[in-house]
Amino acid sequence: MTLVGVEELRAAQQRIAGVAVRTPLLPCPWAADGTRRLYLKPESLQPTGAFKIRGAHNRLAALTEExxxxxxxxxxxxxxxxxxxxxARELGIKAVIVMPDTSPAVKVENTRSFGAEVILVPPGERDTLPAELAERHGYVWVPPYDDPYIIAGQGTVGLELAEDAPDELDTVLVPVSGGGLISGTAAALKLTCPGVRVVGVEPELAADAQASLRTGVHTAWPVADTYRTVADGLRTPSVGTLPFAHLQAYVDDIVTVSEAEIRATVALLARRGRLVAEPSGAVAPAAYFHRAEEIGGRVVAAVVSGGNIEPTLLAELLGTEA
Known part of the structure; x- marks a missing residue:
């Protein structure tokens, strides 16, 4: 299986230039504890509120006219x-999106506002209906993570980290779901600054990737189990086939965080970091605050992968003590 390399990562960086935001690497002096320092990469600042624009635009921009x-x-x-x-809107392409009927309303509404046709289905049908629609209507399927163009696009996060990080950076924390973000980011970091450790982070209630990496066996969890976590963007029951190969090649470890830790970190990032993060986006920094012994490192960067949170949930979490 061919892994994404530097050439594909650089090509993606050129394709998405001017569309995806080159997000800053923010120092967080408020999070230092005397022995460790934290930097945050806020992908929540992207035009769609999450890192996914990188891979999606890279995939669509590479399509032929036909x-x-x-x-x-x-x-x-x-x-x-x-x-x-x-x-798709930017490139003049028709888009049909299949979403689970449990998706946050803000994400459904935003998707429709960009001009896509949205089809809501039970969670168990989310990953099967697209293939049927592609067969029936001739659509090109754009998977969320199991695609080299998607992985390369997400990997531009890693290229930017490598270019912007202080020389002392030793650990990067990346959330894990289907594995596109951590695959591309880990590949970029290991191929350009190999001394940096890459540690994935996922919810305890959706820890299929940790099980897969640590056992070497590609493991899936039941949808009913992964859908228990508040981190709705990390409920995929297993990492993709191509991402799993990247995990085995480039990722040092995967740790988990609890629901309480995720919720507390959303509030902490809002209060102290002045950043709005959805639960999925707070998972990586949650490991810095709650899993220090597991992740190690003295100078740590964490990817805040998205900020598309329901206002009512944000208000609820800000009403709790971080």
Missing amino acids: ERARGVVAQSSGNHAQAVAYA
Whole structure:
């Protein structure tokens, strides 16, 4: 299986220039504890509120004219949905998005606002209907993570980290779901600054990737189990086939965080970091605050992968003590 390399990562960086935001690497002096320092990479500042625009635009921009004319179909709980819809609008491509009916309303509404047709289905049908629609209507399927163009696009996060990080950076924390973000980011970091450790982070209630990496066996969890976590963007039951190969090649470890820790970190990032993060986006920094012994490191960067949170949930979490 061919892994994404520097050439594909650089090509993606060129394709998405001017569309995806080159997000800053923010020092967080308020999070230092005398022995460790934290930097945050706020992908919540992207035009669609999450990192997914990188991979989606890279995939759609690489389509042929014939493929663009056919339109695209994708499945997502929300952030990939918005990204594909946004990229399709910018490139003049029809987009049909299959979303679970449990998706946050803000993500469904945003996806529709970008001009995509949204089809809501029970969670168990999210990953099967797109193939049927592609077969029936000729759409090009744009998967959320199991695609080299998607992985390369998400990997531009890693290229930017490598270019912007202080020389002392030793650990990077990345959330894990289907594995596109951590695959591309880990590849970029290991291929350009190999001394940096890459540690994935996922909810305890959706820890299929940790089980897969630590056992070496590609493991899936039941949808009913992964859908228990508040981190709705990380409920995918297993990492993709291509992402799993990247995890085995480039990722040092995967740790988990609890629901209480995720919720507390959303509030902490809002109060102290002045950043709005959805629960999925707070998972990586949650490991810095609650899993220090597991992740190690003295100078740590954490990817805040998205900020598309329901206002009512944000208000609820800000009403609790961080």
